[in-house]
Amino acid sequence: MKNIVNPFIVSGKIDPEYFCDRVDESARLIKSLTNGNNLVLISPRRMGKTGLINYCYDMEPIFSHYHTIFIDILHTTSLREFTFLFGKSIYESILPLGQKVMTSFVNTLKSLSGKFSFDFVTQMPTFNLELGDITRPALTLDEIFSYLEHAGKPCIVAFDEFQQIANYPEKNIEALLRTHVQQASNTHFIFAGSEYHIMQEMFMSSARPFYNSADTLELRAIDIEVYTRFVIDLMNRTGRSVSPELVQAVYRLYRGNTYAMQKTFNELYSLLGEGDIATFDMLFTAINNVIDSKEPMFREQLSNIPDKQKPLLYAVAQDGEAERITSVKFIKEHALPSASAVQYATTQLLASGVLTKLAGKYSLNDPFFALWINRLYGSKSLRQQLKNNP
Numbered sequence: 001m002k003n004i005v006n007p008f009i010v011s012g013k014i015d016p017e018y019f020c021d022r023v024d025e026s027a028r029l030i031k032s033l034t035n036g037n038n039l040v041l042i043s044p045r046r047m048g049k050t051g052l053i054n055y056c057y058d059m060e061p062i063f064s065h066y067h068t069i070f071i072d073i074l075h076t077t078s079l080r081e082f083t084f085l086f087g088k089s090i091y092e093s094i095l096p097l098g099q100k101v102m103t104s105f106v107n108t109l110k111s112l113s114g115k116f117s118f119d120f121v122t123q124m125p126t127f128n129l130e131l132g133d134i135t136r137p138a139l140t141l142d143e144i145f146s147y148l149e150h151a152g153k154p155c156i157v158a159f160d161e162f163q164q165i166a167n168y169p170e171k172n173i174e175a176l177l178r179t180h181v182q183q184a185s186n187t188h189f190i191f192a193g194s195e196y197h198i199m200q201e202m203f204m205s206s207a208r209p210f211y212n213s214a215d216t217l218e219l220r221a222i223d224i225e226v227y228t229r230f231v232i233d234l235m236n237r238t239g240r241s242v243s244p245e246l247v248q249a250v251y252r253l254y255r256g257n258t259y260a261m262q263k264t265f266n267e268l269y270s271l272l273g274e275g276d277i278a279t280f281d282m283l284f285t286a287i288n289n290v291i292d293s294k295e296p297m298f299r300e301q302l303s304n305i306p307d308k309q310k311p312l313l314y315a316v317a318q319d320g321e322a323e324r325i326t327s328v329k330f331i332k333e334h335a336l337p338s339a340s341a342v343q344y345a346t347t348q349l350l351a352s353g354v355l356t357k358l359a360g361k362y363s364l365n366d367p368f369f370a371l372w373i374n375r376l377y378g379s380k381s382l383r384q385q386l387k388n389n390p
Contacts, residue, residue: 002095002361003274004240006266006269006270007207007234007237007269007333008231008234008262008263008265008266008269009262009266010259010262010263010266013052013058014051014055014074015221016055016058018225018234019051020053020222020226020230020258021222021223021226021227021230022048022052022055023220025052025219026052026055026056026216026298027302028215028216028217029041029052029053029190029217030056030062030063031058032215032217033156033190033363034062035080036188037182037188037214037215038188038189038190038191038213038214038215039189039190039191039214039215039216039217040191040192040193040199040203040214040215040216040217041053041191041193041217041219042192042193042194042196042199042200042216042218042226042256043194043218043220043364044194044196044356044358044363044365045194045353045356046256046257046258046259046260046365047194047219047220047221047224047256047257047258047259048191048219048259049160049194049219049259050070050072050160050192052219053070053158053160053192056069057070057156059144063156063176063287065150065153065154066153066154066155066156066336067093067094067153067154067155067156068093068155068156069089069093069155069156069158070089070093070158070160071086071089071096071157071159071160072160072161073085073086073159073160073161073162073164073165074160074161075275076164076168077167077168077169077180078137078168078169079138079141079168079170079173079176080134080137081131082137082141082165082168082216083134083137083140083144084129084131084134084137085142086141086144087112087127087129087140087144088111088127088129089147090105090144090147090148091105091127095124097202098373099124100320101152102124104146104147104150108143108144108147108150109140109144109207110140110143110145110168111135111136111140111141111143112129112133112140112143113133114352115129115133116128116129119318133275136186137261138176141176141180142180145180145183145184145187148184148186148187149184149185149186149187151186152185153185154186154187154188155186155187155188156187156188156189156190157163157187157188157190157193158189158190159189159190159191159192161193161194161195162192162194162202163190163193163197163198163199163202164196165177166198166202174202174208174209174210177209177214177274178209178210181210181213182213182376189214191214194356194365195350195353195356196356196357196358197243197350197357199237200240203216204216205349221254221256221257221258222256222258224248224251224252224256224275227247227251227256228244228247228248228251231247231265232244232247235269235272237272237276238269238273239275240268240272240273240274240276240277240278241276241277241278242277242278243277246279246280246283249280249283249387250264250265250386253369253385254367255320255321255363260367260368261292263368264283264286264287264290267282267286267287267289267290268282268286270286270347271285271286280386280387283386284382284383285388287371287382288382290368291314291368291371291372291375294368294369294372295372298369298372298373300352300369301369302373305349305352305354306348308341308344308345309335309345309348309349310317310336311334311335311337311345312325312336312342312345312346312349313345313349313354313355313364314334314377314378315330315333315334315336316355316362316363316370316376316378317364317370317373317374318329318364318367318374318377318378320332321361321362321363321372322361322362322363323360323361323362325346326339326342326343327390330342337384346362353365354369369390371385
């Protein structure tokens, strides 16, 4: 094991020795792309989509024969922003390949060629463009796809949070992108998304342009036994100990959410010295430390949620997972105003990304946000949730 401060990595790329499982998922992703298909990758947010894609990208020698490009479009709000980020991501991915490749890229983007500048020392073009330089995004997008078509090696492009394009104000964005994807022979695509209902509609409805255009892979929670062994092994390899019962209590608390589990064990690890054995009291402290560190953000997030949506938010947070939320039983149990009010709040909270829906069950996208809300308004303490989660 390399000398590392904390083996429970929560940001950046993860070396294979710190990457948990996903053997079957990796094999399916690689098989699909290397056999000339596109892939839809769907999972709840923070379940490990980005980590899986980067993990596969780094596999040698499988993807060494490809240009691999990763683009997170979650915060884009228009075709212009999408195009800008697309071009910038390609530029950054090919930067190490030298002047010839960079010059080819710049020359292909004729609509922007006058905007590029050159480093006088390296004589390399520099991507110092601003968003306002993209004046004709559809044309620039054509040029970007043209570059990919004539790149020296085949390309794989991953769009993370792809469902975001459904919110762009421009019309027919899906049809525009579908045309480019359909015509691409040198590039294959990963369409990753965390809003299950939107991604499902986009790729599985016969009325939508991307219908039946890609293989589908749903990323579920890692098996509880597999994750338990993973945590125990990392702890043991660094002279620390943790019981299977404690690991599984964390797993059940977050229902297998990869990021939340990793973040919790990252914090717990920081409380342990070599030779120490983790206890439930230490785990309780670790989780509260994480929640405390995020509290200013959570207060701001909650203040931006309209009052009419908050009762449903609190109800779902209290249950952890909720289904049949417009039923008389659910409404009565949580003292909600009416089925129509719940339906409206659900639509708004899903659209804002606060809630997510998977297999008919609703939950908060961020498990720590749910725990923080329960700490303020819930009937069950964190200790009770850790001890009593079935």
